[in-house]
Amino acid sequence: MIEGFDRNQLAAEAVAAWAIAKKDMIIYYLKPNIIIAGLLFPLFMFLAFAAGKNVPLGALIPGLISVTILFSSSSIEPVSIPIERRTKTFERLLSAPVSLHAIVVGESLSGFLYSIGIALLPLIVGIIAFGNTITSPLVLMAGMLLSALCFSTMGTLFAAYPTESPGDIMSMLNLVRLPLIFVSGTFIPLDAMPPVGVAIAYFSPLTYGNDLIQCAYGNPASFDPFLDVVMLVCFFVIFQFIAHRLYAHFNE
Amino acid sequence: MHAIVVNGLEKRFGEILALDHVSFTVETGEVFGYLGPNGAGKTTTIRILTGITSPSGGSATIFGSDIVRDTIQARRNMGIVYETSNIYDDITAWQNMMFAGELYHVGKEDRESRGKELLEVFGLWDRRASRVKGFSKGMKRRLTLAMGLINDPKLLFLDEPTSGLDVQSNLIIRDVLRSLTERGVTVFLTTHNIEEANQTCDRVAIINRGRIAAIDSPERLKKTIQSVQSVEVAFEHGGAQALSALSGLPMVSEARKVGDKVRLYTEDPGGLLREIVSYADSHQDRVVSATTFGPTLEDVFIRLTGLRRPKDGREEP
Ligand SMILES: Nc1ncnc2c1ncn2[C@@H]1O[C@H](COP(=O)(O)OP(=O)(O)OP(=O)(O)O)[C@@H](O)[C@H]1O
Numbered sequence: 012m013i014e015g016f017d018r019n020q021l022a023a024e025a026v027a028a029w030a031i032a033k034k035d036m037i038i039y040y041l042k043p044n045i046i047i048a049g050l051l052f053p054l055f056m057f058l059a060f061a062a063g064k065n066v067p068l069g070a071l072i073p074g075l076i077s078v079t080i081l082f083s084s085s086s087i088e089p090v091s092i093p094i095e096r097r098t099k100t101f102e103r104l105l106s107a108p109v110s111l112h113a114i115v116v117g118e119s120l121s122g123f124l125y126s127i128g129i130a131l132l133p134l135i136v137g138i139i140a141f142g143n144t145i146t147s148p149l150v151l152m153a154g155m156l157l158s159a160l161c162f163s164t165m166g167t168l169f170a171a172y173p174t175e176s177p178g179d180i181m182s183m184l185n186l187v188r189l190p191l192i193f194v195s196g197t198f199i200p201l202d203a204m205p206p207v208g209v210a211i212a213y214f215s216p217l218t219y220g221n222d223l224i225q226c227a228y229g230n231p232a233s234f235d236p237f238l239d240v241v242m243l244v245c246f247f248v249i250f251q252f253i254a255h256r257l258y259a260h261f262n263e
Numbered sequence: 264m265h266a267i268v269v270n271g272l273e274k275r276f277g278e279i280l281a282l283d284h285v286s287f288t289v290e291t292g293e294v295f296g297y298l299g300p301n302g303a304g305k306t307t308t309i310r311i312l313t314g315i316t317s318p319s320g321g322s323a324t325i326f327g328s329d330i331v332r333d334t335i336q337a338r339r340n341m342g343i344v345y346e347t348s349n350i351y352d353d354i355t356a357w358q359n360m361m362f363a364g365e366l367y368h369v370g371k372e373d374r375e376s377r378g379k380e381l382l383e384v385f386g387l388w389d390r391r392a393s394r395v396k397g398f399s400k401g402m403k404r405r406l407t408l409a410m411g412l413i414n415d416p417k418l419l420f421l422d423e424p425t426s427g428l429d430v431q432s433n434l435i436i437r438d439v440l441r442s443l444t445e446r447g448v449t450v451f452l453t454t455h456n457i458e459e460a461n462q463t464c465d466r467v468a469i470i471n472r473g474r475i476a477a478i479d480s481p482e483r484l485k486k487t488i489q490s491v492q493s494v495e496v497a498f499e500h501g502g503a504q505a506l507s508a509l510s511g512l513p514m515v516s517e518a519r520k521v522g523d524k525v526r527l528y529t530e531d532p533g534g535l536l537r538e539i540v541s542y543a544d545s546h547q548d549r550v551v552s553a554t555t556f557g558p559t560l561e562d563v564f565i566r567l568t569g570l571r572r573p574k575d576g577r578e579e580p
């Protein structure tokens with residue numbers, strides 16, 4: 012009886028989470044500000060770094076993939092959730108017969124899928140235009156999927172802040188996202204950074220995601236890929252937990 | 264089983280006590296009206312009963328499930344129609360319906376057949392493929408209602424369902440309410456419209472400033488409501504003398520001066536008008552203007568609680 016009930020509720024949560032993700036995809040994937048934040052911004056960062064360095068463009072592609080995932084996966088919820096707070100559609104989710112976990116997962120899922128789709132662009136361009144070779148596709152997949160999981164949850168986490176204006180959340184989020192680019196070994200390798208930078212890098216999920224992606228391209232890795240995976244999973248679980256707590260807290 | 268049991272419910276927003284020991288019971292199959300002026304605490308009550316907001320004190324159960332401890336179970340049987348028509352503007356009416364169905368775990372076949380049926384009932388079937396952005400206020404309201412019914416709820420919360428709507432939308436909504444109650448669905452409806460409460464509800468609770476003033480059938484509340492109709496008269500020679508003379512009439516329940524006019528409360532405005540005219544005739548005065556007013560909620564509330572009329576915007580005990 013109890014088991015049957017639980018299984019039924021689990022199915023309800025999954026259906027609701029997927030419905031929330033689908034709804035976000037239909038409504039937000041083509042919004043101009045989301046495309047700018049998720050696609051154009053990483054591209055400009057890439058060009059800026061490329062212009063200032065004497066390395067072949069193709070060598071910067073793995074870093075570009077990491078940064079693209081960071082930005083695209085965390086750009087949907089900080090826009091959609093404040094808008095839906097304003098139109099009160101967010102209350103629809105909050106009053107549905109599902110747990111807050113289903114809402115957090117559903118919201119994050121759309122960012123996750125979006126960023127995987129967007130990140131395929133630099134991946135394919137790298138292979139075709141710059142002749143990139145991927146030595147371990149499995150590691151690449153792990154790096155991309157886990158990074159997307161982490162950062163989409165991070166976006167949902169920031170969107171918990173109870174505001175009706177996407178700008179508020181975007182500026183808080185950028186306060187975290189922009190420094191991450193510089194301290195996580197994406198365009199500047201970890202061994203070229205001062206010790207302080209390296210110390211900070213340990214606390215950045217982007218470090219581990221980028222490390223996996225670099226490793227997949229045959230570049231020297233800073234950590235054991237297994238450690239990268241464990242760290243990303245830890246970050247994901249922590250973000251999920253904090254996001255859940257924040258939504259519960261601000262929902263008083 | 265009771266549909267809703269509310270016990271000593273309290274809600275604080277900082278300094279504001281939005282709900283002050285609210286208690287009531289709603290029986291299964293009943294249409295329960297929650298009548299109160301702006302800021303009375305109607306929406307706050309619904310938000311607590313639907314588990315969106317948690318109470319600061321007291322408890323509430325929905326068909327026996329505690330709304331705080333057993334939120335999800337309590338929500339399974341309810342439909343909610345929010346105060347604002349909260350639908351997704353960027354997708355179609357049909358997509359909105361299907362999304363609502365998925366949130367409530369209504370199977371694909373059921374949500375498609377119910378979705379079609381509901382859109383037809385609410386006169387939106389022809390517009391199912393249109394984006395909601397272009398819908399009128401009434402259409403949006405009807406779609407919100409349709410979405411609230413997609414899971415075939417046993418209990419429906421309606422937060423001011425008809426406020427500010429045109430006659431046509433109002434009629435559709437009233438019809439739907441009638442057919443729901445015929446099927447035994449329990450309805451909890453907030454309104455600040457006395458007439459609406461009177462017409463649609465089996466019982467009415469009157470709430471003001473977070474406190475329940477009375478719970479009764481509309482018929483019995485009507486007596487109180489009737490007694491707070493009023494006539495406002497201006498006399499040529501001012502009102503002071505008329506006030507003292509007319510306030511003595513048995514049919515006048517309360518009299519006071521409003522500027523240079525006299526306001527007289529009565530359950531029989533027609534009879535009072537005759538008395539006023541005969542008073543003017545016998546005192547060589549003349550009625551400059553006379554206006555009759557229907558009962559206002561504030562008046563009803565004051566009558567029910569025995570509070571004095573607000574002087575500086577606040578009531579005094
Ligand atoms: N989130 C909130 N923060 C602070 N105060 C609030 C909040 N929500 C409601 N209130 C206050 O609680 C009181 C009751 O508000 P509520 O919205 O429940 O009234 P209502 O009866 O629904 O009024 P209306 O007819 O205008 O919809 C008001 O004084 C309101 O200012």
Ligand SMILES: [Mg+2]
Nearest residue numbers: 305306307346
């Ligand atoms: Mg309200």
